[in-house]
Amino acid sequence: MLQIILGAISQGLLWAVMTIGVYITYRILDIADLTVEGSITMGAAIAAYSIYTGVSPYEATLLALLGGMLAGLVTGLLHTQLKIPALLAGILTMIALYSVNLRIMGKANLSLLRMDTVYSLFENMGLSRVNSVIVMGMLCVAAIVCILYWFFGTEIGCAIRATGNNPQMARAQGINTKTMIILGLIISNGLVAVSGALIAQSQSFADVQMGIGSIVIGLASVIIGEVLFGKRNFFNCLVSLVLGAITYRVIIALVLKMGMPANDLKLFTAITVTIALALPVFKDYLRPLKKPIKEDMQGVNSQGSI
Amino acid sequence: MLTVKGVYKRFHEGTVNEKLALSNISFTLEEGDFVTLIGGNGAGKSTLLNCIAGVYEIDQGSIYIDGIDVTKLSEYRRAGLIGRVFQDPMMGTAANMGIEENLALAFRRGKRRTLSWGISNQEREQYKELLKTLDLGLESRLGAKVGLLSGGQRQALTLLMATLKKPKLLLLDEHTAALDPKTAEKVLKLSDQFINKGHLTTLMVTHNMRHAIKYGNRLMMMYDGRVILDIRGEEKQKITVEDLLQRFGQVSGEEFANDRVLLS
Numbered sequence: 001m002l003q004i005i006l007g008a009i010s011q012g013l014l015w016a017v018m019t020i021g022v023y024i025t026y027r028i029l030d031i032a033d034l035t036v037e038g039s040i041t042m043g044a045a046i047a048a049y050s051i052y053t054g055v056s057p058y059e060a061t062l063l064a065l066l067g068g069m070l071a072g073l074v075t076g077l078l079h080t081q082l083k084i085p086a087l088l089a090g091i092l093t094m095i096a097l098y099s100v101n102l103r104i105m106g107k108a109n110l111s112l113l114r115m116d117t118v119y120s121l122f123e124n125m126g127l128s129r130v131n132s133v134i135v136m137g138m139l140c141v142a143a144i145v146c147i148l149y150w151f152f153g154t155e156i157g158c159a160i161r162a163t164g165n166n167p168q169m170a171r172a173q174g175i176n177t178k179t180m181i182i183l184g185l186i187i188s189n190g191l192v193a194v195s196g197a198l199i200a201q202s203q204s205f206a207d208v209q210m211g212i213g214s215i216v217i218g219l220a221s222v223i224i225g226e227v228l229f230g231k232r233n234f235f236n237c238l239v240s241l242v243l244g245a246i247t248y249r250v251i252i253a254l255v256l257k258m259g260m261p262a263n264d265l266k267l268f269t270a271i272t273v274t275i276a277l278a279l280p281v282f283k284d285y286l287r288p289l290k291k292p293i294k295e296d297m298q299g300v301n302s303q304g305s306i
Numbered sequence: 307m308l309t310v311k312g313v314y315k316r317f318h319e320g321t322v323n324e325k326l327a328l329s330n331i332s333f334t335l336e337e338g339d340f341v342t343l344i345g346g347n348g349a350g351k352s353t354l355l356n357c358i359a360g361v362y363e364i365d366q367g368s369i370y371i372d373g374i375d376v377t378k379l380s381e382y383r384r385a386g387l388i389g390r391v392f393q394d395p396m397m398g399t400a401a402n403m404g405i406e407e408n409l410a411l412a413f414r415r416g417k418r419r420t421l422s423w424g425i426s427n428q429e430r431e432q433y434k435e436l437l438k439t440l441d442l443g444l445e446s447r448l449g450a451k452v453g454l455l456s457g458g459q460r461q462a463l464t465l466l467m468a469t470l471k472k473p474k475l476l477l478l479d480e481h482t483a484a485l486d487p488k489t490a491e492k493v494l495k496l497s498d499q500f501i502n503k504g505h506l507t508t509l510m511v512t513h514n515m516r517h518a519i520k521y522g523n524r525l526m527m528m529y530d531g532r533v534i535l536d537i538r539g540e541e542k543q544k545i546t547v548e549d550l551l552q553r554f555g556q557v558s559g560e561e562f563a564n565d566r567v568l569l570s
Contacts, residue, residue, distance in 0.1 A: 151421075155414060158403075158424035162411050165400040172359070172398070173467075174385035174415040 001257075003130070008253035010130050012246030013137030014202060015221065017144060018195035019245040020238065022218030024188040027237075028152075029164040029181060031079075034090035034215055036192045038097025039071040041211035043193025044200035045104040048112055051201070057118045061197045068193020069186045071097060076182030094211075101208050109207040117201035133202045140198065144191065145238045151187075152234060160184050192218075213266045216273050221245040223276040307507040308335040308358070308475050313367035315350075315357055315531075327353040329531040331367070335475075335524075340501050340508045342518035344550075345528035351511045352393075354528070355479045358509070360384040372474040386416020389468030389506075391461065391481040391497075398464030401453030405444060405463065408452055409433045412467035436466060440496065458489035462496055469500045476501065478510040482517075494521070515547045527554065 018040060025033035043064035050060035071093055078089035102108065122132035151157045162170040163180040170177050192214075200206040225244020231237045252269075256262060315328040327350045335341060345351050356362050358369055360381035368377045371387045392398050399408050410425035410433075430448060437445040440462050444455075452460060461481055468476060478497060482490035498521055501508050512518050518525055525542050527535035527550070534557040537545065 153424055154421045155419040155424050156421060158407060158411060159419050161403060162400045165402045166397070168392075168397055169400055170411075171382045172385055172388075172390045173411045174382050174417075175411070175419070176382050 004253050004257055005250060006130050006134065008249040009246055010133035010137060010202065011199075012249035013134060013141055013242070014195055014198045015217065015249060016137075016141050016195075016242040016245035017198065018192050018214065019218050019221040019225070019241045020144060020148065021188040021191035021195065022215065023222050023237070023241050024148075024184055024191070026219065026222060027164075028161055029184040029188075031086040031164075031181070031185075032090070032215075033075065033185060033188060034087065035071055035075040035093045035097075035185070035189055036090075036215050036218060037211040037213075038094035038101070039068045039189040039192045039211075040196035040199075040214045041101045041206075041208060042067050042071055042097050042104070043196030044206035044210060045101040045110070045196075045208070046193070047197030048110040048200050048206035049104050049106075051112055051115050051117065052110055057116055057120070057201060061118060061194060061201075064193045064197035065190045068196075069190040071193070072185035072187070072189030073182060075189070076185040079185075080178035080181055098208065105206060105208065108209075109205055112201060112204045112206070115204075117204075118198065119201060129202070137198070140194075141242050145235075145242065149235055149238060156180075156183070213269065216266075216269050217248065220269055220273045220276065221248045223273065224248055227276065227279075307337045307339070307372055308509070309370040310334070310354075310358070311368045311370075313354075313357060313369065314365045315353055315362060316365050327531050328357065328364070331531075331533060333526070333533060333536065335507050335509065337507055338505045339524055340506075340522035341510065341524045341526055342522040343509060343511045343526050343528065344513070344515060344518045349528040350531040351528050352479055353531075355477050355509065355511060358475070359388055359390055359477055387474040389415075389471075389473035389476045391464045391468050391476075391478050393480040393483050395457040395460040395464070395484055398467070399452045399460055402451060404449045405437070405452055405455075406430055406433055406448040408463065409436075409467060409470060412470045415471050436470070440466060456489075458485050458493060461485060461493050465493065465497055465500060469504055469506065472504055472506070474507065476506045476508040478508065480511050480513060483513060497521075515550055519545055519547065519550070527557075529554070529557065 046064040047060040119132040225240035229240035313331040524538035
C-alpha cells in the first residue's frame with residue numbers, strides 16, 4: 001500500500017509541472033489551451049529520442065522545454081496573428097503535433113530501458129526508482145514554483161496577469177496584449193513539455209498516445225488543488241496546484257487499487273472534472289434561499305461616501 | 307495637443323447595416339483645453355473617442371497627439387500618450403489584481419516593461435498619498451482586490467490611474483453615466499480637480515447638458531457623425547440648457563428631446 005501511495009506521489013510531482021502549465025493558460029490567461037495534449041507528448045518524444053541517440057538526460061529535458069515553447073509559440077501566433085479562436089488554435093497545434101511527434105520518434109513508442117535518465121543520479125546513490133523520482137520531482141517543482149512566483153511579480157508577469165484579467169484595461173495601460181498571450185502560451189507549453197519529458201523518463205518509455213486526456217487531468221488537478229488547498233495568494237495557489245496534482249494521482253491509485261478497470265480511467269476523470277466544474281451550480285440548487293439581509297447591515301459600506 | 311483632421315469612420319461596410327459613424331470630423335484641442343462633448347444617442351461621441359484612442363481604425367483622415375501622427379499606431383502604442391476612463395466601471399481596472407498592482411500597471415504606461423519588480427516599496431508610499439486625495443479610505447487597503455470595490459470607487463481609482471502618469475490627452479467616456487447621481491457628482495468633482503491641477507488636455511463625453519455647461523472651457527456638440535457646435539470662452543460661460551436645445555434644433559432640424567439629456 002505504501003508503495004502505491006509513494007508511486008502516486010512521484011507521478012503527482014511530475015504531473016504537477018504540467019498542472020502549473022495548465023494553470024497559466026486556464027486561470028491566468030483565461031484560455032483553455034488544448035495544445036498541451038500535443039506538447040506533453042512532444043516533451044516525452046524529444047527527451048526519449050535525444051536520450052536514445054546519446055544526448056545527456058539533462059540536455060534532453062532542456063530540448064523538450066524548447067520544443068514545448070515552440071509549440072506554445074505556434075498556438076499563440078495562430079490565435080493572435082491569424083485571429084483563430086484560442087480553443088481552435090490549440091486543437092490545430094495539437095493535431096499537427098501528433099504527426100510531428102511520430103516524426104521525432106520515428107515510431108509510435110520508444111523504450112528507455114537501461115538508459116541514463118535524470119533520475120540516474122539518485123539511483124546511483126542507492127535510492128529506488130520511485131524515491132529518486134520523488135526527490136528529483138520535488139527539486140524541479142520547488143525550482144519552478146520559485147521562478148514563477150518571481151516572474152509573475154515582475155513588470156512583464158503583471159502585464160500577463162492583467163491581460164488575462166481585463167484585456168481592454170491592459171491595452172489602455174499600454175500593454176501589448178498579443179505579445180503577452182503568446183508569452184503565456186510559450187511558458188505554459190514549455191512547462192508541459194518538461195513534465196512530459198520527466199514522465200517519459202520515469203516510466204522508461206515515450207508513447208505517441210500518452211497525451212490523450214492530459215488537459216482534463218491538468219484541469220482536474222487545478223480544481224482539486226484550489227478547492228482543497230485554497231487560493232489566498234499567488235504562492236498559495238502554486239503550492240495548491242502541486243498538492244492538487246498529487247491528490248489526483250493518489251485518488252486514481254486508490255480507485256484502481258479498489259478494482260476499477262484501468263480502461264475506465266478516462267471516463268472516471270471526465271466525470272470528476274465535470275462534477276468539480278459544476279460545483280457552483282449544485283451549490284446554488286442546494287441553497288435556494290440566501291441569508292436574509294438584516295436591516296443593520298445596510299450601513300456597512302462605510303469606506304467613504306461612495 | 308490633439309488634432310483630428312478629416313476623419314471618417316464607417317461601420318458594417320457593404321451590408322444593410324452600414325452606418326457612417328463619423329463624417330469628416332476636424333478639430334484641434336489646444337494644450338489645457340477641457341472640452342465637454344454632448345450629443346444624442348448614436349451621434350458618434352463614443353466612436354470618436356474610441357478612434358482617437360485607437361480602439362477602432364479610422365477609414366480616412368489623420369489624428370495627431372502632441373505633434374505625433376498616431377493614425378496608424380495600435381491602441382497599446384498610443385496608450386503612453388492617453389489616459390482613459392470608460393463608462394463601464396468594470397472596464398478600467400483589473401478586478402483580480404490589487405489596488406496597488408493596478409496603480410503600478412498604470413504607472414508603467416508607455417514605458418517598456420522589464421523583468422524588474424512590478425511594484426516597488428517607494429511606489430507604495432507614493433500611491434498611499436495619492437489615494438488619500440480621493441478621500442475614500444482606499445489608502446489603507448492597498449492590497450485589496452479591485453473587484454471588491456464599489457462602482458464609484460473603481461471609477462475614482464481608474465481616474466487616478468489615467469492621470470498617474472500625466473497624459474498628453476485625457477479621454478473621459480461618459481465615465482459617470484453608470485453611477486448613482488450622488489456618486490456621479492463626486493467622481494465628476496474629482497475629475498475636475500485632477501484636470502485643473504494637472505492642466506490636462508481633456509475630452510469628456512457626457513449626456514448631461516448641465517454638466518457639459520458647468521465643466522470645462524469649451525463645449526462641442528455632435529449630431530449624426532458631425533460636430534455641429536463648438537463654442538468656448540465667454541460664449542460657453544453664458545450658455546444655458548435652453549440655448550443648447552435651441553441651437554440643436556436649428557442645426558439639426560430636429561427636436562432634441564432625449565429624456566436622458568433633459569433629465570437634469
